[in-house]
Amino acid sequence: MFKQRVVTGLLLACALLAAIFYLPARVFDMIALLVFLIGADEWARLTNAYSPVIRVVTVVVVALIALLILQMPVRQQLTGIVVLAGTAWWILVAFVLLSYDSVEAVKRLKGARIMAQIAVLPALIPAWLAIIWLQRYDAWLLVFMILLIAVGDSAAYMTGKRFGRRKLASWLSPGKTWEGLMGELFMSALVAVLGGWFFVAGSPWTRAGFVILCLFAVLASVFGDLFESLLKRQAGCKDSGHLLPGHGGILDRMDSHLAAAPVFLLGWLCLRGGGL
Template identity: 45%
Template sequence: MLRQRVITAVLLAAGLVAGVLWLPGVAFAAAMLGVILLGAWEWGRLCGLQGRARRGLYVTALGAVALGCAQSVFVQGLIWPVALAVLWWPLVVAGLTVYHPGHPLLQGPRRPLLFALAGGLTLIPAWLALVWLHQVQPLLVLYLILLTAGADTAAYFTGRRFGRTRLAPEISPGKTREGLLGAVLGTLPLALLGMWALGVTPRLGVYFVLLCLVTVLVSVAGDLFESVLKREAGAKDSGTLLPGHGGVLDRIDSLTAAAPIFLAGLIWGGFVAR
């Protein structure tokens, strides 16, 4: 299993770096849309859309909405499809604090509809943000991935060594508050690395470090939210597409939350033009 995980991880990393650095803008957007739609297929199964026809319809509808939002963002210059995520993720965080298995809001026939809508609010802004960041500078995409992956790794090892207090026992019993602290501390050197690599001036340094911290914290919420989806579906992984790693959603759950927040912070701070 470990060998399989390592081989899959190396292949994914190599393909990701090559795609980000060498694909032109339109090709990168198309490739990322393909990843998002694979995630949407898994999301449809987890939220209770039974049968290939229903899930196919969901993926098609989500793809059509994504392309319509792209038209609004990249042709008409509107920002609201990405800005929705700035409202959406605080709502998710608030929901995570009160969630418990069997919550009345998530029972009955409304559950598939609510989770299907949540899929659109999660996946579409993430795709738009990644495409936007790539258009500005491909290095921003790689840095964001490094930031979320580095924080996740720091949280894992810190939690294994020092973890005592569970962060969200009703959602993901393996995550601890000590691990979260490790993620925050691990973000600091990555933020300093980002300042140097991206040419952030000292005057904006504190803002950039805080943005990185907020991005990492929101990425944890993305991970926990997918855990809620899997728990409600009674599934261990979102899929089986990636040997040793589960499904596509299992690999991009943190990134889907982090990307639009990171982009919004860059726009707000004046690093990226609207």
């Protein structure tokens, strides 16, 4: 299993880097959308939408909204609005996850199932839009964002495994600990400092702002991971799918980035004065 996981991870990393750096923007947009549509189908299954009709409708709605955004003449202005909406959604998710202590309590929320199904839109569309915008703006910045979350996630795992004592959200992810989170933030801060010197010109205060936005993106990634864990626990399954050997489904690989990407882009736009 470990060997399979490593091989799949390396192949995914190579494919991702090749797509980011060598594909034309329009082609990258479509391939990224295809990946997100697979994620939309997994989302539909996790929210108990086993009906083929509902799954198809979910995928079609996400595709139509994404394609409509691509065709709009004011897409640049719309990007800021969509990533702001996406960030607001993940703030709401954080509030819900911090307010409850069991899957059953969340299930008892009025309309919880319908809300979880509809949530595919604010969860996937802003993340997809943020990723394709970053690829157009600066491919290295997109790679940095992905690497930032990956390094933080690995640091959380290793720190938690070695020093973890206090559970972060045992009802969702028993392996996550507060010590792991501290290790994740510490390592992410180091990566962010290096990124600040590479991507940000200007005063030390601007670079400090970049580090802060990176830490907010990392925190958002934690809630993205926890929210997918909530969906999987509600569905009673370990993985969102079986497409990626040793890794599970598409959502299992990009759950953290669903939350981190819009937060990171929104922070970047604010750091640059709001211009697209």
